[in-house]
Amino acid sequence: MTHTRADYPLAETQPGAVTGKRGKSLAEITLDSVLAGDVTMEDLRITPQALQAQADVARDVGRPTLALNFERGAELVEVPQDFIMQVYELLRPGRAKSKEELLQAAATMRDTYQAERIARFIEEAAETYAARGLFTFRF
Amino acid sequence: MTPKLNRWKRFADWDERPLRLDKFAAEDPANGFSAFSSPADPKPGIGIKDGRVVSLDGVLEHDYDMIDRFIARHHIDPEVAPEAMALDSATVARWLVDMNVPRETLVRLAHGMTPAKLAEVVSQLNALEIAFAYSKMRARKTPGNQAHVTNAKDDPLQLAADAATAVAFGFDEIETTMRVSRNAWSNAVACAVGGAVGRWGTLFQCSSEEAEELRIAMAGFTSYAETVSVYGTEKSFTDGDDTPWSKAFLAAAYASRGVKMRCTSGAGSELLMGFHEAKSLLYLEARCLCLQRGMGVQGTQNGGIDGAPLTATIPGGVRELMAENLIAVWLDLECASGNDARSTESEIRVGAKILPYLIAGSDLICSGMGSILKYDNSFNPSLINGEELEDYLVLQRDFEADGGLTPLPESRAIELRERAVEAIAAVFEELGLSSPTEDMKSSVVYASGSDDTRSLMPRDVSFISEAIKERGITVIDVVKALAKRGFREEAENLLDVVKLRLSGDYLQTSAMIRNGRIVSAVNDPNDYLGPGSGYRVSEERRLQLNDIRDVLDQKEVLRSEALHEKDEARHIRYRNLGPAANGSAKDDVVIGISPAFGLKLYRTTAGHRLSEVLGAMLDAIRARGLKARVVRFRHTADTSFLGLSAARMAGSGIGIGIQAKGTAVIHQRGRQPHNNLELFSNAPITRLEHYRALGANAAAYALGEMPEPVVVPQRGEAMGSRYHARVALIYAIETGLTEAGAAPEEVDVILTGVKS
Known part of the structure; x- marks a missing residue:
């Protein structure tokens, strides 16, 4: 279902539907459950579903570019932190020595994490960097 | 002959003012020193072919640099662009300040405008129009504010105490950074704990190296980031070690971790970095901002x-x-509107800089205000700092403008600081990170800045910080430690902030937390359409803004006067002898006193006992061999009329009029009421010797002499602001005792001569 501004804020309109990555809902994450050792950092992580809902809301209130960022974010939820930092590093000037390195990262995003938007975004960067000579060696 | 001077001394005076520490640069577009326009700025223009932006502000697609390319692909809406770009810029500028043109209409048009077009439109507005348009166009209705919380020692105890204080002042966000970068983790834990004291919902960021900052956010200590910088020229961007794509990727990464994020950009960065392309500051910044909207960030820290x-x-x-x-x-971005780095040594320029934002409101008026002292600000001093924070509170009250802050009583501040210091010390002990001593803790609670503390030093902090990082301590460990040591409320508050990232509601544009609830541009959109709409200070909020310390009222004035009543009773007695008669002897001088003189009010505004003032005048008149009578008037409390009435009753034709607050006049029979002989209007600086001289001059006039008028010297003190509230309250007490047609009373003044 597509969310609209009427669903916002999700934590107030549908608290039961807002869960962490392991499925625990907002109401289940309490100080007592933390003290009982039932809560991990994974329970405090946003889900792709929540990001998609926020993307819907953003689009509904006329913020299409913000929505796209949330959708790219949704694709990255399952991507491990190390790989995210590796790709970020690769996107910085002069880190990748050729277009192929970036295309390889895009392929991994697409094939391993089903991150289609992110993959296309990296491909666009690769094309731009080639056009602007960013694959030059930096001391 | 007086030697000829080579300069007007006024310039020497000006040389001494703080303003002269500011240096000013000449306009020089070729070298990048141009605010609004430069010959190198392109003319607005766009080419669209098959839904594709094929030229942007005069640059053809195959010549696009990275920034043009990103803006063309991700910012420009090809559906809107033809309409928006065809509009006359002056017309759009008028719409920006037209309250009848809704915000949404203008936001939609901006989606189709190029950087040069946006710059051309806003260039047509003067400063007042810009402020007004800002007020109408900002995304969220309710204004907010952000604080810096740092200190020169990276002392976590002080960070916790200062974070708690900043939260209590009402800051919606707090931002920390370090003197020593490896202390980032300690700073993060300390501010997270301090920021959870008192209430929940203050968002917190720890400004550090990009990758480290994201890791700290992943551990749950921080809730937003804003140091993702972008630049308006390609060379600046790559020198900043990023590209629009790497930064946009980072933006998506923050979203994927449920962490709020905004970018940073501002005029002058390209100039500082040496790659300005001779373009104006505004045009380059317009590029940065289009880029940010294209990236899909919810907001920007912007404004220099x-x-x-x-x-x-x-x-x-x-x-x-x-x-x-x-x-x-x-462009519909949340705006943390600068007012950040201190741009001047002149307090006048500081006040002038902040005022439009205070009145217009802003998502975050300062990004940030130094809630700590200048020397403790590890970002560099802010426009407004701990030293001047109270001035800001008064500006809010003056203009009835909501700057996001609320006055904080001193006792409450101490309470919160104690709680915060105890909480962070408990967490450190519980996690085996450090055991702060009682002396350390108490030195921090009462400290204004780190010069006053005997606490942890940067090297101690490095061990704590590295242990937090290496042991993989997370916010869950800190929440547990707090609860275990009896800080349940703080544990709940901290947990509530981390839980924000589950729904992601606070990732939307201009989101903050007020009274435990999300307030953003989605559910609190700015709906300004003229007076009565948009953000208004509610009566409840107005009373909060008014509640600064040391406010005077009539009760307070009477209370302090009552303290003097007993004292005066030992020095003087006023005996009413009944109706006063007109004198006929040439040596008769009358001192006319006001209705409350010595009966309800006992000291002049300069703090002199009325018994001494009266005694000084009587002595001086008698010293010239004249007779002085005291008459109390109750038909008036006005100095001029007191003096003139006294003069009319005096056989010599010379009278003195004096009010309880000390304002006095020498008058002469036959003159117009306000055309007196001498006026002593500056009661707060009028000393006993002046009253004595006043008496002597009155005697001299009575003897037909022409004395040198008494001059009460003043050095331009803002007498009015110091005394007028008190004076008005005192004068109301005098006028309250007047009675139309009441006859003058002869008063026998008995000075008992007690000195103390």
Whole structure:
């Protein structure tokens, strides 16, 4: 279902539907459950579903570019932190020595994490960097 | 002969003022020193072919640099662009200040505008129009504010105490950074704990190296990031070690971790980095902002930021900072509107800089205000700092403008600081990180800044910080430690902030937490359409803003007068002898006293006992061999009329009129009421010797002499602001005792001569 501004804020309109990555809902994450050792950092992580809902809301209130960022974010939820930092590093000037390195990262995003938007975004960067000579060696 | 001087001394006076520490730069577009326009700025233009932007501000697609390319692909809406770009810029500028043109209409048009077009439109507005347009165009209705919380020692105890204080003042966000970068983890834990004292919902960021900052956010200690910088020229961007794509990727990464994020950009950064392409500051900044909207970030920290001091040296620079903020909100971005790096040594320039934002409101008026002292600010001093925070509270009250802060009583501040210091010490002990001593803790609670503390030093902090990082301590460990040591409320508050990232509601544009609930541009959109709409200070909020300390009321004035009543009873007695008669002897001088003189009011505003004032005047008159009578008037409390009435009753034709607050006049029979002989209007600086001289001069006039008028010297003190509230309250007590037609009373004054 597509969310609209009427669903916002999700934590107030549908608290039961807002869960962490392991499925625990907002109401289940309490100080007592933390003290009982039932809560991990994974329970405090946003889900792709929540990001998609926020993307819907953003689009509904006329913020299409913000929505796209949330959708790219949704694709990255399952991507491990190390790989995210590796790709970020690769996107910085002069880190990748050729277009192929970036295309390889895009392929991994697409094939391993089903991150289609992110993959296309990296491909666009690769094309731009080639056009602007960013694959030059930096001391 | 007097030697000829080579300069007007006024210039020497000006040399001593703080303003002269500011240096100013000449306009020089070729070298990048131009605020609003430069010959190198392109003319607005766009080419669209098959839904594709094939030219942007005069640059053809195959010549696009990275920034053009990103803006063309991700910012420009090809559906809107033809319509928006065809509009006359002057017309759009008028719409920006037309309250009948809704915000949404203008936001939609901005989606189709190029950087040069946006810059051309806002350039047509003067400073007042920019401020007004800003107020109308900002995304969220309710204004907010952000604080810096840092200190020169990276002392976590002080960070916790200062974070708690900042939260209590009402800051919606707090931002920390370190003197020593490896102390980031300790700073993060300390501010997270301190920020959870008192209430929940203050968002927190720890500004550090990009990758480290994201890791700290992943551990749950921080809730937003704003140091993702972008630049308006390609060379600056790559020198900043990023590209639009790497930064946009980072933006998506923050979203994927449920962490709020905004970018940073501001005039002057390209100039500082040496790659300005001879373009104007505003045009380059318009590029940055279009880029940010294209990236899909919810907001921007914008308005000079680190470049603000440089921008303020350029003609029109401060107006430019306002104009770039306007472009930010017009592009529908949350705006943390600068007012950050201190751009001047002149307090007048500081006040002038902040005022438009205070009145217009902003998502975050300062990004941030130094809640700590200047020397403790690890970002560099802010426009407004701990030293001047109270001035800001008074500006809010003066203009009935909500600057996001609320006065904090001293006792409450101490309570919160104690709680915060105990909480962070408990967490450190519980996690085996450090055991702060009682002396350390108490030195921090009462400290204004780190010069006053005997606490942890940067090296101690490094061990704590590295242990937090290496042991993989997370917010869950800290929540548990707090609860275990009896800080349940703080544990709940901290947990609530981390839980925000589950729904992601606070990732939407301009989101903050107020009273435990999300307030953003989605559920609190700015709906300004003229007076009565948009943000209004509610009566409840107005009373909060008014509640600054040391406010005077009539009860307070009477209370302090009552303290003097007993004292005066030992020095003087006023015996009413019944109706006063007109004198006929040439040596008869009358002192006319006001209705409350010595009956309800006992000291002049300068603090002199009325018994001494009266005694000084009587002595001086008698010293010339004249007779002095005291008459109390109750038909008037006005100095001129007191004096004139006294003169009319005096056989010599000379009278003195004096009010209880000490304002006095020498008058002469036959003159117009306000055309007196001598007036002593500056009661707060009128000393006993002046009253004695006044008496002597009155005697001299009575003897037909022409004495030198008494001059009460003053050095331009703002007498009015110091005394007028008190004076008005005192005078109301005098006028309250007047009675139309009441006859003058002869008063026998008995000075008992007690000195103390």
